[in-house]
Amino acid sequence: xxxxxxxxxxxxxxxxxxxxxxxxxxxxxxxxxxxxxxxxxxxxxxxxxxxxxxxxxxxxxxxxxxxxxxxxxxxxxxxxxxxxxxxxxxxxxxxxxxxxxxxxxxxxxxxxxxxxxxxxxxxxxxxxxxxxxxxxxxxxxxxxxxxxxxxxxxxxxxxxxxxxxxxxxxxxxxxxxxxxxxxxxxxxxxxxxxxxxxxxxxxxxxxxxxxxxxxxxxxxxxxxxxxxxxxxxxxxxxxxxxxxxxxxxxxxxxxxxxxxxxxxxxxxxxxxxxxxxxxxxxxxxxxxxxxxxxxxxxxxxxxxxxxxxxxxxxxxxxxxxxxxxxxxxxxxxxxxxxxxxxxxxxxxxxxxxxxxxxxxxxxxxxxxxxxxxxxxxxxxxxxxxxxxxxxxxxxxxxxxxxxxxxxxxxxxxxxxxxxxxxxxxxxxxxxxxxxxxxxxxxxxxxxxxxxxxxxxxxxxxxxxxxxxxxxxxxxxxxxxxxxxxxxxxxxxxxxxxxxxxxxxxxxxxxxxxxxxxxxxxxxxxxxxxxxxxxxxxxxxxxxxxxxxxxxx
Numbered sequence: 224x225x226x227x228x229x230x231x232x233x234x235x236x237x238x239x240x241x242x243x244x245x246x247x248x249x250x251x252x253x254x255x256x257x258x259x260x261x262x263x264x265x266x267x268x269x270x271x272x273x274x275x276x277x278x279x280x281x282x283x284x285x286x287x288x289x290x291x292x293x294x295x296x297x298x299x300x301x302x303x304x305x306x307x308x309x310x311x312x313x314x315x316x317x318x319x320x321x322x323x324x325x326x327x328x329x330x331x332x333x334x335x336x337x338x339x340x341x342x343x344x345x346x347x348x349x350x351x352x353x354x355x356x357x358x359x360x361x362x363x364x365x366x367x368x369x370x371x372x373x374x375x376x377x378x379x380x381x382x383x384x385x386x387x388x389x390x391x392x393x394x395x396x397x398x399x400x401x402x403x404x405x406x407x408x409x410x411x412x413x414x415x416x417x418x419x420x421x422x423x424x425x426x427x428x429x430x431x432x433x434x435x436x437x438x439x440x441x442x443x444x445x446x447x448x449x450x451x452x453x454x455x456x457x458x459x460x461x462x463x464x465x466x467x468x469x470x471x472x473x474x475x476x477x478x479x480x481x482x483x484x485x486x487x488x489x490x491x492x493x494x495x496x497x498x499x500x501x502x503x504x505x506x507x508x509x510x511x512x513x514x515x516x517x518x519x520x521x522x523x524x525x526x527x528x529x530x531x532x533x534x535x536x537x538x539x540x541x542x543x544x545x546x547x548x549x550x551x552x553x554x555x556x557x558x559x560x561x562x563x564x565x566x567x568x569x570x571x572x573x574x575x576x577x578x579x580x581x582x583x584x585x586x587x588x589x590x591x592x593x594x595x596x597x598x599x600x601x602x603x604x605x606x607x608x609x610x611x612x613x614x615x616x617x618x619x620x621x622x623x624x625x626x627x628x629x630x631x632x633x634x635x636x637x638x639x640x641x642x643x644x645x646x647x648x649x650x651x652x653x654x655x656x657x658x659x660x661x662x663x664x665x666x667x668x669x670x671x672x673x674x675x676x677x678x679x680x681x682x683x684x685x686x687x688x689x690x691x692x693x694x695x696x697x698x699x700x701x702x703x704x705x706x707x708x709x710x711x712x713x714x715x716x717x718x719x720x721x722x723x724x725x726x727x728x729x730x731x732x733x734x735x736x737x738x739x740x741x742x743x744x745x746x747x748x749x750x751x752x753x754x755x756x757x758x759x760x761x762x763x764x765x766x767x768x769x770x771x772x773x774x775x
Contacts, residue, residue, distance in 0.1 A: 229348065229352075230345070230348050230352075233344060233348060234341075237337075237341055237344070241334075241337060244333075245330070245334075248326070248330060251323060251326060252327075254323070255320070255323040255327075258316055258319060258320055258323070259320075261316060262313070262316055262317075262320070265309060265312065265313055265316070268309065269306070269309060269310075269313070272302065272305070272306055272309070275302070276299075276302060276303075276306070279295070279298075279299055279302070401647075404647055405647075408644065408647060475758045475773070475774075476717070476729065476738055476739060477729075477739075477741065477758070477759070477760045477772035477773040478739060478741075478772075479772070479773075479774075480743050480770055480771070480772060481517075481759065481771045481772060481773050481774060482517060482521065482522045482770070482771045483743065483768065483769070483770045483771075484515075484522045484768075484769055485767050485768060485769070486505040486507065486513060486515070486763060486767060486768070486769035487505065487507030487508065487509045487511065487513065487767050488507070488508075488509040488767060489507055489508035489509050489534075489767055490507060490508040490534070490749070490764075490765045490766075490767065491505055491506070491507045491508075491749060491750075491763035491764060491765070491767060491768070491769060492506055492507060492508065492534060492535060492536050492537075492706065492749055492750065492763075493505065493506035493535060493536060493537050493538045493549075493708070493749075493750050493763070494506075494538070494708075494750045494751065494752045494761050494762070494763045494769065495538045495539055495540060495752050496540075496752050496753065496754045496755060496759075496761065497540050497544045497561070498540055498542060498543075498544050498755055499543065499544035500518065500544065501516065501517050501518035501754070501757070501759075502514055502515065502516055502517075502518075502525065502544075502561075503515050503517060503752070503754075503761050503769075503771070504538045504540070504547055505538070505763055505769055506534075506535030506536065506537065506538045506549055507534065507535060507767070508534035508535075509534075510529070510531045510532065510533060510534060510535065510551070511527050511528065511529055511531070511535065512527070512528035512531075512535055512538055512547065512549045512559070513526070513527050513528070514526045514527075514528070514561065514564070515769075517759070517771055522771070526564040527564075528547070528549070528557075528559045528564055528566070529566075530557050530559075530566040530569065531549065531551040531553060531555075531557060532551070532553040532555075533551050533552035533553035533576075534551065534552045535549045535550065535551050535552075536550050536551065536552060536576065536577065536578050536579070536706060537549065537550040537577075537578060537579045537580050537581075537620075537706075538550075539580060539581045539582060540561075540582075541582040541585075541586040542582070542585075542586070543586065544561065545560060545561055545562065545586065546558055546559070546560060546561065546567075546582070546586050547559050547561055548580045548581070548582060548589055549580065550577040550578060550579055550580035550591060551576075551577055552576045552577070554571065554573045554574060554575060554576065554577060554593070554595075555569055555570060555571045555573070555577065556569075556570040556577050556580040556589065556591050556601075557569050557570070558570070558589065558603060567603075568601075568603050568606060570589065570591065570599075570601050570608075572599060572608050573591065573593040573595050573597065573599065574593075574595040575593045575594030575595030575596075575617070576593060576594040577591050577592070577593045577594075578592055578593060578594065578617075578618060578619050578620065578706060579591065579592040579618065579619065579620045579621050580592075581621060581622065581623060583600060583623055583631075583645075584623060584629075586603070587602065587603045587604050588600065588601065588602060588603065589601045589603065590621060590623070590631060592614075592618030592619070592620065592621045592633055593617070593618060594617045594618075595617075596613065596614050596615055596616055596617055596618070597611050597612060597613055597614060597618075598611070598612040598614060598618060598621065598631065598633060598643070599611050599612075600612075600645065610645065612631075612643055614633060614635060614641060615637070616635040616636050616637035616639065617635060617636040617637075618633050618634070618635055618636075619634050619635065619636065619659070619660055619661055619662065619705060619706055620633070620634045620660070620661065620662040620663045620706070620708070621633040621634065621663065622663045622664065622665045622672070623665075624665060624669050624672075624686065629644060629645055629646065630642065630643065630644060630645075631643040631644075631645065632663060632665070632672060633663075634660030634661070634662065634663045634674060635659075635660055636659050636660075636705075637659075638655060638656050638657065638658055638659055638660065638676075639653045639654065639655055639656070639660070640653060640654040640656065640660060640663070640672070640674060640684070641653045642689075652689065654684065654689060654691070656674065656676050656678075656682060657676065657678045657680070658676040658677035658678030658679075658680070659676070659677040659705060660674055660675070660676060660677075661675045661676070661677060661702060661704070661705055661706055661707045661708070662674070662675040662706070662707060662708040662709050662750075663675075664708075664709060664710045664711050664718075665711070666711050666715045667711070667713070667714075667715055668715070669686065670685065670686055670687055671683060671684065671685060671686065671692075671711075671715065671732075672684040672686055673709055673710070673711055673718055674709075675702060675707055675708065675709040675720055676702070677702055677705065679696060679700055679701050679702050680694050680695065680696045681694070681695040681696070681709055681718065681720055681730070682694055682695075683695070683718075683732060693732070693735055695718070695730045695735065695737075697728060697737055699722070699724070699726070699740075700720075700722050700726075700728050701722055701723040701724065702720075702722070702723065703721060703722060703723035703747030703748060703749065703765070704723075704747060704749055704765070706749065706750075707720065707721060707747075707748075707749060707750070708720075708721075708749065708750035708751060708752075709751065710751050710752055710753055711732075711753070712753050712758070713753050713754065713755050713756065713758060715732065716731060716732055716733055717729055717730070717731060717732065717738065717753075718730050718732055719751045719753065719760055719762075720751060721744070721747070721748020721749060721750065721751055721762055721764070722747070722748060723747045724747070725742065725743075725744035725745055725746055725747060725748060725764060726740050726741065726742045726744070726748070727740070727741040727742075727744070727748055727751060727760070727762050727772070728740055728741075729741065729760075741760075741762075741772055743770055744762065744764040744766070744768060744770065745764070745766055745768070746764045746765045746766035746768070747764060747765045748762050748763070748764045749763055749764060749765055750762070750763050751763075757773070758773060759771055759772065759773040760772040760773060
């Protein structure tokens with residue numbers, strides 16, 4: 224309906240309503256008119272009666288004298304009575320006239336108000352007409368835009384369909400390439416297994432020959448020792464030869480506390496020795512990484528590395544000792560330089576707590592494991608994540624099994640240890656354990672893997688055969704937390720791990736014998752670390768305490 228028709232319709236409706244509202248007063252208006260007519264008539268009659276009355280009054284004397292006085296008086300009284308009645312009617316008509324006049328005034332006021340309302344509605348109609356015109360213009364514009372968008376959407380659908388076809392083709396090529404790669408990896412693993420078996424046979428043959436030689440030298444030394452005094456030097460030489468011939472000979476067993484100190488303001492989650500000097504790094508729930516120098520017979524704080532927004536769960540030095548990486552509960556990892564203690568890189572991209580961060584072969588690459596069930600490889604030169612591996616379970620710890628960093632081993636919440644080749648996307652194989660894996664550590668020759676398991680055992684795995692060769696447990700040993708860290712000794716013959724009761728257990732990896740139990744902590748021990756040369760052992764607990772065991 225057009226704007227003019229709406230206006231005519233509203234005006235006709237207002238006229239109909241005005242007619243309806245004023246129809247109730249038509250009788251009053253007509254009655255008022257009749258009253259005016261009656262008043263004029265009565266005035267005329269009153270004037271005539273007044274004239275008659277005067278005439279009668281002047282002629283009354285003559286009438287009385289003439290003897291007709293009785294009848295005339297009665298007539299006069301009747302006329303007077305009629306005049307009174309007429310006067311009363313006149314008064315009533317005046318009163319009713321006033322009331323009618325007031326009603327007319329009220330009606331005029333109402334009509335004025337209605338006219339004002341009509342004017343306001345005319346203005347509103349004009350405004351609404353303008354709004355309707357603008358809205359129609361907008362509707363036309365939107366219809367045009369919608370038609371354009373529909374055409375664009377159709378083009379995008381066509382492109383999407385073409386891309387889907389291309390993606391399906393590329394995905395098929397990728398699947399074929401993955402199958403070929405998997406077959407090549409399996410062949411490579413078989414070849415490596417054959418090489419490992421051959422190497423083991425050669426090592427066993429070599430060790431057997433060397434053992435026979437050492438036995439002969441020992442017998443000769445014993446015979447020479449019997450002919451010399453008990454303090455002769457021949458016995459010491461023979462012992463040196465024996466120690467040199469035994470693989471993974473024992474590190475000096477720590478038996479006493481060299482130093483104890485409060486490392487952080489809260490729980491201490493991680494500890495690691497520098498590979499080049501007597502410096503140990505600790506990470507705590509106070510969001511800091513601290514460096515401690517223990518070379519002077521006492522512990523000295525060499526600096527605090529800040530930047531993390533939540534507790535630090537893991538620390539690791541690169542092979543040169545120049546860089547340190549820390550994993551944090553704020554879903555990120557950070558890399559600092561040890562010399563100037565400056566934050567160099569912040570690695571963000573995980574959607575869960577980062578439990579482990581290690582340098583991958585060289586100081587420019589880092590790998591991280593997180594509660595978000597992924598592993599991420601970072602290139603520090605480009606400051607970006609270069610690869611993400613989907614493990615399917617929360618990662619608690621990881622290690623790299625060779626110097627080039629091509630093989631990664633990760634321990635997970637689902638009780639599995641997974642092996643990864645950075646050249647492939649999928650896990651090459653895995654080992655199933657009896658509990659959640661809390662930590663991993665690798666022997667110096669990369670042949671043996673140490674796994675701390677939540678079922679209160681430590682598992683020793685031969686990576687050449689991918690089999691568990693020894694399990695360590697004790698009736699009083701209980702794993703204290705899901706990130707409890709166990710570690711190989713520097714020579715590989717000892718291992719250490721902290722327990723829930725605050726003790727540190729040290730086992731012999733060759734014999735499986737519990738060598739010693741170190742007791743000084745008052746709360747659960749979360750992590751331990753061996754110094755790579757001196758054999759010092761550092762341990763930290765959930766009560767902010769750190770202890771260095773051995774002789775400084």
